[in-house]
Amino acid sequence: MNKITRRSVVLGAAVALAAGLAGCGGGPSAGEGTAEVTDPALKELVAAAREEGTLTLYGIPDEQVLRAVAEKFTELYGVQVRPVRLVSADLAQRFSSEADAKAPASDAILLTYSPFYAEALQKNWLTPLSSAGIPGYPENYPADYLAQDGDVAIVSLVPTSMVYNTDTVTQAPSSWQAYADPRYRGKLAMADPATSPANLAFWHLMRQNYGDDFLRGVAANNPAWQNSAVPGTQAVAAGEFALGHPGVEAIVRNLRESGAPVDTTIPGPTTGPEIGLGLTAGSEHPNAAKLFAHFLLSEEGSGLLAEVSGAGSPYGKGLPQGFERPAAVSPEQAAQLKQLLSSQ
Template structure:
């Protein structure tokens, strides 16, 4: 199975079908999303006694520094929400891998800048906790009600971006209820994937989950469909949105919805009769945070109803907060340990 040489961008066929304007729109989809409306925020005097105590201490510091891998539109609403409570947010937006590198370098040098870290890589959060870089969060008021499977001593999982089938609705029909939909022989040459050899452990965790569900032969069938492989999920989804592919196997819901918002004929379908996993976002407080009280207030806010609505306009709330997309009924947390242990086997089965 060879990587599609057009994987770095959109195909000629897609460009001709869309025109220059459409092509540009798709290429910039993730950067042009409009911020969701800021939810109603309770006044400071309407907060619980525990939250008011946190806020009072946070206001004395006045500022919180956030390192985040969230979409810029989400960060904008975080800034606006904290402004409502008279707290300034200084933020640095980085994708998960550069964020981990920068934070690790600063922590190792004893020059911690970030008060709060929001990362799409819980494994980094586990390592940072083991290194003593993260504060315990057990006393935060909102944590007591947070689902047990989505919290540790050092972080809660705040968002889940489930894996799905990303479908071009002009080239497909029906609502698949099993992942086996993608291995129908009719999709040969029309199946699109992010290259599992290069896209990270969480993607491999999803493939391992499907192997456990359907067996090794299922992954062999995926490889037999000769999928077009791309170096990123964004590039793969652009192809489906443009009609250069029909089915994106293991897209994320957020990737599909970004294209749909621009008018592309796409749908995100999480097979209802099968398990799925997804990309999780963890939030942590630095053990040596320069603004520890503001950090604790912000992290606690993230776990409240308004905070969850800000963080999850498209992704799912682990706590099923009102006004957020529901977590898939058969969602399974990614097993990173199994994914790492089985990497060679998975890639061989997929012929990747």
């Protein structure tokens, strides 16, 4: 398959996703739902959410992941979902602009957990989960994944993987050190570490495991630095690059199912972004947002998100051996990583 054809496959998959999203929002029409609700507090919340009828969800997971979760929520509770997929930086900027203007368009957000959440809570842009009145929260949720004193919950753990073109790389690399192998000079597509705290945490982990010379070796291979994982993954799928970073399993799965020669591997210790759930303060559909939070914080909802995204659940599902939760990277360490990698 030549590069033009591969690129057509990649773009065709993206167009199909966009068309599906534009058509109807989240899935089944609003209605009664199939969930059997007996708890009085939850029953009252379900009735209020159905009265509102709709939920607007801003999220960074892949479009098909958002759709799958939205469709299950609608099936259970009869509340329609409009998912809006954005990369982390764009989502944070859009949400902040709307909140600062006191014109929120979202009801809930799924965004990489970062200092953004503390700022948004301090500015009253988010309703603290601990005081939102979500039935069963926080006592039934894994305590290790409660942040900001329970005002934010970590709902997804996304292991960082390596993405590779299966036509160019016939055997999955066995070590992250492949990124520094001279045979891949000019053949790497990588998200700039500065685009995400999780990317910085990954390269910090690589520095701890493989040393500064490994990072210098990566820099010597002249990576094409990207503003997120998406364009790099698409370029690897199209055959423009051999290896990419980071691999996002849900995106790669969609491309592979469309016929693109692309796959992922986790060839050693890894970390990855943690996605937090936030409820938009002053939103148009607060009860639908609280009900969605109840669903996503349940073992059923968390397990569904992990299954469709290829990520891990706070309830212990889906995490690879050797996964480490992302460590905080100081500004000094971030500057050192940028210098060693010669990133933008």
